[in-house]
Amino acid sequence: MSQISITLPDGNVRKYAAGITGMDIAKDISTSLGKKAISCSINGKHCDLSQVIQSDVDFAIFTMQDDVQALELIRHDCAHIMARAVQEIWPDVQVTIGPVIDNGWYYDFDRKDPFTPEDLSTIEKKMREIINLKDSVRREIWDRERAIKYYKDNNEPYKVELINSIPGNEDLSMYWHGYWQDLCRGPHLVHTAQIPSDSFKLMSVAGAYWRGDSNNTMLQRIYGVAFQNKNDLKAHLTMLEEAALRDHRKLGREMDLFHMQEEAPGQIFWHPNGWRIYTALQDYMRRMQDKNGYVEVNTPQVVDRKLWEASGHWEKYQENMFIVEVDEDHAREKAINALKPMNCPCHVQIFNQGLKSYRDLPLRMAEFGSCNRYEPSGALHGIMRVRGFTQDDGHIFCSEEQIESETKIYIDFLSNVYKDLGFDDFKVKFSDRPDKRSGSDEVWDKAEKALLSATRAAGIEPELNIGEGAFYGPKLEFVLTDAIGRDWQCGTHQVDFVLPDRLDASYIGKDGDKHRPVMLHRATLGSFERFIGILIESHAGKLPFWLAPRQVVVASIVSDANDYVIKKVSELNNLGIRAEADIRNEKINYKVREHSLGKVPVILAVGAREVQDNTVTLRRLGQKQTEVKQFEEILSKLSLESTPPDLRN
RNA sequence: GCUGCCGUAGCUCAGGGGUAGAGCACUCCCUUGGUAAGGGAGAGGUCGGAAGUUCGAAUCUUCUCGGCAGCACCA
Numbered sequence: 001m002s003q004i005s006i007t008l009p010d011g012n013v014r015k016y017a018a019g020i021t022g023m024d025i026a027k028d029i030s031t032s033l034g035k036k037a038i039s040c041s042i043n044g045k046h047c048d049l050s051q052v053i054q055s056d057v058d059f060a061i062f063t064m065q066d067d068v069q070a071l072e073l074i075r076h077d078c079a080h081i082m083a084r085a086v087q088e089i090w091p092d093v094q095v096t097i098g099p100v101i102d103n104g105w106y107y108d109f110d111r112k113d114p115f116t117p118e119d120l121s122t123i124e125k126k127m128r129e130i131i132n133l134k135d136s137v138r139r140e141i142w143d144r145e146r147a148i149k150y151y152k153d154n155n156e157p158y159k160v161e162l163i164n165s166i167p168g169n170e171d172l173s174m175y176w177h178g179y180w181q182d183l184c185r186g187p188h189l190v191h192t193a194q195i196p197s198d199s200f201k202l203m204s205v206a207g208a209y210w211r212g213d214s215n216n217t218m219l220q221r222i223y224g225v226a227f228q229n230k231n232d233l234k235a236h237l238t239m240l241e242e243a244a245l246r247d248h249r250k251l252g253r254e255m256d257l258f259h260m261q262e263e264a265p266g267q268i269f270w271h272p273n274g275w276r277i278y279t280a281l282q283d284y285m286r287r288m289q290d291k292n293g294y295v296e297v298n299t300p301q302v303v304d305r306k307l308w309e310a311s312g313h314w315e316k317y318q319e320n321m322f323i324v325e326v327d328e329d330h331a332r333e334k335a336i337n338a339l340k341p342m343n344c345p346c347h348v349q350i351f352n353q354g355l356k357s358y359r360d361l362p363l364r365m366a367e368f369g370s371c372n373r374y375e376p377s378g379a380l381h382g383i384m385r386v387r388g389f390t391q392d393d394g395h396i397f398c399s400e401e402q403i404e405s406e407t408k409i410y411i412d413f414l415s416n417v418y419k420d421l422g423f424d425d426f427k428v429k430f431s432d433r434p435d436k437r438s439g440s441d442e443v444w445d446k447a448e449k450a451l452l453s454a455t456r457a458a459g460i461e462p463e464l465n466i467g468e469g470a471f472y473g474p475k476l477e478f479v480l481t482d483a484i485g486r487d488w489q490c491g492t493h494q495v496d497f498v499l500p501d502r503l504d505a506s507y508i509g510k511d512g513d514k515h516r517p518v519m520l521h522r523a524t525l526g527s528f529e530r531f532i533g534i535l536i537e538s539h540a541g542k543l544p545f546w547l548a549p550r551q552v553v554v555a556s557i558v559s560d561a562n563d564y565v566i567k568k569v570s571e572l573n574n575l576g577i578r579a580e581a582d583i584r585n586e587k588i589n590y591k592v593r594e595h596s597l598g599k600v601p602v603i604l605a606v607g608a609r610e611v612q613d614n615t616v617t618l619r620r621l622g623q624k625q626t627e628v629k630q631f632e633e634i635l636s637k638l639s640l641e642s643t644p645p646d647l648r649n
Numbered sequence: 650g651c652u653g654c655c656g657u658a659g660c661u662c663a664g665g666g667g668u669a670g671a672g673c674a675c676u677c678c679c680u681u682g683g684u685a686a687g688g689g690a691g692a693g694g695u696c697g698g699a700a701g702u703u704c705g706a707a708u709c710u711u712c713u714c715g716g717c718a719g720c721a722c723c724a
Contacts, residue, residue, distance in 0.1 A: 386724095557684085585680085
């Protein structure tokens with residue numbers, strides 16, 4: 001038998017007979033390592049310890065101390081154990097897939113009756129029993145026919161379908177957890193008891209379509225979370241509880257920012273406090289766009305179907321549009337209009353007024369465009385996903401040669417805005433052609449290439465998002481995260497060769513001929529509504545001073561100070577500071593508590609002494625200590641703080 | 650849109666086939682009090698909506714609207 005060299009991470013080389021397994025090596029290194037080992041790496045690939053090694057390799061052993069590998073295995077094995085538990089309790093349930101996800105795993109089942117919360121505890125209990133059996137995990141390679149026959153015999157049609165969709169004639173790996181087995185790539189733990197039985201929890205059940213396709217059966221998905229130890233699980237659950245406190249829907253109510261009601265699902269009633277945030281943000285964006293060479297426009301809400309037919313929206317986007325039929329007495333036919341779901345076709349109409357020259361390009365056109373989209377009911381989510389919203393929309397009409405420089409300029413612009421708003425880090429995704437699209441493949445090739453290379457030129461390597469582009473062009477998505485880690489697309493930048501063509505936009509080039517401009521669709525915040533939702537959650541309601549709806553409350557301690565309070569509030573207001581008086585007949589403790597809960601960043605308390613000395617006692621949100629200051633000093637200080645970031649210095 | 654769960658006073662929530670209950674908020678009175686709830690009194694829901702079962706429904710059934718989680722869809 002031939003000798004092979006096993007190179008360990010520290011550079012040591014050990015010689016073994018070919019055909020040795022990872023576990024053999026672990027045990028050979030030390031008995032304790034043999035016990036602690038959970039998996040290994042063979043030439044950088046994460047493998048089972050049972051993996052047989054036939055040639056020289058780089059090799060490493062993983063234990064529970066290796067976070068990345070340990071968590072992956074724990075979660076993956078949990079998925080299998082859960083599926084086994086479910087089938088032990090309900091033998092007629094069919095299993096499908098069960099991957100590892102952030103913090104845990106899920107497994108999709110086909111079962112007639114819904115899983116109840118009580119079922120989840122039953123399953124958890126059964127899982128612990130299985131873990132305690134300390135069943136070893138075994139890997140077997142099966143050929144396709146055997147696997148298909150096995151699953152057919154066991155009445156598992158989903159698995160058969162899965163196998164049939166695995167390309168090529170590659171062999172399939174089967175993993176056995178005791179007597180129970182599942183088709184799986186692996187790797188897995190050595191035995192079930194390596195899962196810490198007190199560090200996982202089944203979280204929820206929800207419907208999920210088989211293979212993610214809404215034409216397919218809806219399965220039942222059980223989500224679980226799992227960690228290396230009890231404390232990590234506890235920390236995760238605590239984090240979730242704290243995240244719930246930052247939910248913009250909860251804070252929106254508590255801070256009296258907005259409300260929504262049945263009569264207008266997916267639309268927002270902005271209260272005075274919320275509208276202050278909105279307008280402060282809009283004022284900021286308007287200044288930023290002005291400074292960056294945009295011209296601001298405004299376009300109609302209700303537009304005849306003819307324009308939507310021309311733009312392609314009628315064909316590709318109709319199910320998302322609010323259709324308005326107008327049946328006027330004298331009209332020969334019913335007029336069919338739609339509320340605009342996007343601003344782009346209207347912007348082209350403005351571009352098309354009068355002849356444009358290459359000298360007019362790039363033309364950066366912006367609109368705080370109010371849009372309405374009939375979003376599926378299940379998609380609505382607080383103010384983050386609504387049916388009526390306003391985009392900080394813009395379209396850059398330019399030549400093909402200008403795509404790259406305009407993209408670069410825009411990415412810089414967006415980065416500055418995000419930075420000003422406290423988001424230094426954001427994800428960038430590149431979405432290419434969707435199935436449902438306008439324009440030829442040739443045009444799409446050109447658009448995708450242009451956008452991607454421009455993005456790279458701006459120093460960004462985006463994540464790829466296959467098939468997620470808009471129907472008229474590929475897009476760059478700038479993604480921010482909410483309190484519980486859900487991703488939301490906010491900014492976007494899209495290259496479009498299709499719409500200018502469909503709507504016959506043109507400019508006269510240097511050569512005197514007509515040319516098609518390219519349109520770059522771009523939105524920075526995305527929608528004010530969604531962005532404000534993200535802002536609220538990321539700050540837990542404690543918005544930066546310049547965005548806080550109520551920046552200052554001046555509160556009297558004794559009623560003799562009321563006149564002074566009112567006078568000071570008006571002096572603050574005169575400097576543009578959003579200040580309110582609280583001269584209610586309540587104790588200062590009560591007022592402090594209430595305005596603290598209301599997330600007011602500064603409370604100025606005024607009693608007899610302050611009136612006497614023309615001072616105020618300042619208390620900042622979240623701080624216990626107070627400081628007595630001359631009012632003039634406070635005035636200039638707060639005036640500075642209330643200055644938006646683009647107006648400082 | 651799909652699956653599941655939920656819908657009781659402004660808010661958070663209890664109750665549950667015989668015509669609703671708590672805390673906070675609100676109103677009034679007393680209190681003028683120094684930095685996260687001072688005290689007292691009072692008013693306020695017909696239980697998301699519709700239909701049905703029943704002598705009787707907020708409580709059971711069906712439909713419908715809305716919300717939540719996930720899926721699908723997407724700023």
